[in-house]
Amino acid sequence: xxxxxxxxxxxxxxxxxxxxxxxxxxxxTITSPLEVVKIKSQVGTFHCKGGFLQTxxxxxxxxxxxxxxxxxxxxxxxxxxxxxxxxTTYRKIVHLHMDELGFISQWRAIFxxxxxxxxxxxxxxxxxxxxxxxxxxxxxxxxxxxxxxxxSKIYRNEGLPxxxxxxxxxxxxxxxxxVGCYAVYMSLDKLWQEPSFRFTPLQNFINGCIAAGVxxxxxxxxxxxxxxxxxxxxxxxxx
Numbered sequence: 705x706x707x708x709x710x711x712x713x714x715x716x717x718x719x720x721x722x723x724x725x726x727x728x729x730x731x732x733t734i735t736s737p738l739e740v741v742k743i744k745s746q747v748g749t750f751h752c753k754g755g756f757l758q759t760x761x762x763x764x765x766x767x768x769x770x771x772x773x774x775x776x777x778x779x780x781x782x783x784x785x786x787x788x789x790x791x792t793t794y795r796k797i798v799h800l801h802m803d804e805l806g807f808i809s810q811w812r813a814i815f816x817x818x819x820x821x822x823x824x825x826x827x828x829x830x831x832x833x834x835x836x837x838x839x840x841x842x843x844x845x846x847x848x849x850x851x852x853x854x855x856s857k858i859y860r861n862e863g864l865p866x867x868x869x870x871x872x873x874x875x876x877x878x879x880x881x882x883v884g885c886y887a888v889y890m891s892l893d894k895l896w897q898e899p900s901f902r903f904t905p906l907q908n909f910i911n912g913c914i915a916a917g918v919x920x921x922x923x924x925x926x927x928x929x930x931x932x933x934x935x936x937x938x939x940x941x942x943x
Contacts, residue, residue, distance in 0.1 A: 707727040721788055727796035728783040739779070743839045747930040767843045774843070775835035778851045786824045794820035807873040813885050818882035825874045830855060830867035862936070870933030877926030884919035 705906050732739075745752040752759045763771045797816035802808045808816075825832070834854040841847050848854035858866050892911045896903065903911070 722786075722793060724787045724791065728787060729780050732779050732783065733773070735841050736776045736779070740772050740774060743775075743836055743931055746928045747836070747840045747935050749840055760769045766879045771843060775838040778835040778838060778854075781834070781851065782828045786828045790820045790824040791828050793823045795877055810889060814882050814886045814889070817885075818878040822878050824858055826871070829871050829874070830941040833858065833867050833869065833934045840935050868938060870935055873926045873930035873933065874927035877923040877930070880922035880926070884910075884922040885915045888915040888918045900920060 736894065737760070740763065741756065742754070745761070754762065767774070796817055798808055798813060798820055801812045801816065831851070833853055834848075837854055838848055838851075838856070848857060855867070887910060892914065896907060
């Protein structure tokens, strides 16, 4: 199956970048409580011993509402450079593989998205490490007091490699993620029994949600190991 890649002339590149960035900021901030619970569960802090709902209660009891937005600043700071690199890299790769009619296979388009994600993650990975450390640390005896302090302390005490610890799992996790997206999209296209260019916004939304859910599930073990590696030797201290 092939897809057509068309430039949206309604928005400039800068406007597209800003729209994607601010949409990311909004979604990151709204879903931050879920991200905090997920990361604490992945690294295994004391908060997550009693299950999903119990984790929410324990975080609120020990850290208050602010505890659900720990690390959100690092996550938001990461969004704009991540979006810029991702969009630029994706467009470059797609245009390299387009035919003379402006078409590209769906598999290559998804593969381009995976490579663009890895490139963007490489640039912004230190902020992801900081986000994980800020979320996982014990708020009663914090090791880090902010994004800048965390970056400088990790670099000073553990060196530059610590800021990229677990990055290889990002690369490995991109493989099942891309394969999952491709497999789901191919299956859903057949399920709708009509060409993809005729899909309504609701159909595209459903396709995106299902594809992302399956792909995230397939790559989740890699992310869990990555989060544990990001915490590193400080794990015993943080919990």
